[in-house]
Amino acid sequence: MARIVLVTASVLVSLALLEVGYRLVRWGPEGLVTWPNLAHQRMGTGPGGERCQYAYSESIGWTSPANCVSKTYNSDAAGFRRASAQASLAEPAILVTGSSFAKGDEVKDDEAWPAYLQDMIGRKVVNAGVSGYAFDQMVLATEQLVPRVKPLFVIASFTPGDIRRTELKVAWSREKPYFALKDGRLDLSNVPVPGRPGAPVRLPAVAEWLGWSALADLLVERLGIQQGWYFTEVPAVPRGTGETIACRLMPRLAALGVPVVVMAQYSRGYWSDRGPHGTADHRAMRRVLGCAASAGLIAFDLSDTLKAAVDSRGADALYRSDHHSAEGNRVVADLVMRELIDRRLLSKMADR
Secondary structure, three states, X not given: OHHHHHHHHHHHHHHHXXXXXXXXXXXXXXHHOOOOXXXXXXXXXXOOOOOOOOEEEOOOEEEOOOOOOOOOOOXXXXXXXXXXXXXXXXXXXXXXXXXXXXHXXXXXXXXXXXXXXXHHHOEEEEEOOOOOOOHHHHHHHHHHHHHHHOOOEEEEEEOHHHHHHOOEEEEOOEEOOEEEEEOOEEEEEOOOOOXXXXXXXXXXXXXXXXXXXXXXXXXXXXXXXXXXXXXXXXXOOOOOOHHHXXXXXXXXXXXXXXXXXXEEOOXXXXXXXXXXXXXXXXXXXXXXXXXXXXXXXXXXXXXXXXXXXXXXXOHHHHEOOOOEOHHHHHHHHHHXXXXXXXXXXXXXXXXX
């Protein structure tokens, strides 16, 4: 019994020392002073955590809140991500919708690719990206925003994960609307979305217990076990139907009355994954982009042009933990601008 107690105590002391050491390496002395729940921070929950990340929406599940002020993310009165003000920007604006890759997670406001694109072309670019959106949420949000923004055209960004989350009724521990296939037609369900403004979001118990640990946070990221630790998911439709639903939603984007560029974006893991998952992601994106083209939309697979930059410079130069770095977003903006010029949505001199 004494041996068991001694071994247990040794393990606990070792973990405590590792925790302290890693916090010092990651944040310096400040890491020993403040011990927030990192799971709550990542998920935008807890005291004050949601102010700059999520606001409840009965029609879409969540949106970006208006007039957010923080060190890295700021929004205007409409809830769109801010970019540095310029003296003169051409209008009508370009509307960018999508999830975290459109919004620009992991970088500052002026380092998101829509902000770089705005600087490059001298035309206003409205960044309406919202972290965590599924493909269906992107479509629903775009339908709401086009009449408000009245854009010159839309860039609707999506990732492989966005297609998969289209199959869910709960994503990131939050309720969302979803489409089900009934008699060959799409049926919108879970609307109004359950919830209320300001209601707390419950995370898995393990996140509540160990969310303060920087060491546990590191292990979760390295092992890729975010689901079940940071958040829960609840499926609504059979697995694998996300592609079909995304394809069936294309006519809704085609009916908006403005040109829509449906752009495929990819996380850091896409370039390093040589297994079946990467192959499945590539196949799913190709299918969805094919559906976009068939619906009369402008399909743009960013992997086709980004691959050369990844091969020559490496993923470390273009990505942070999962999303693009500032330099990666600058490269993306340049590739987007070139594609828009090739498609004659912009002039060769852009709008300057």
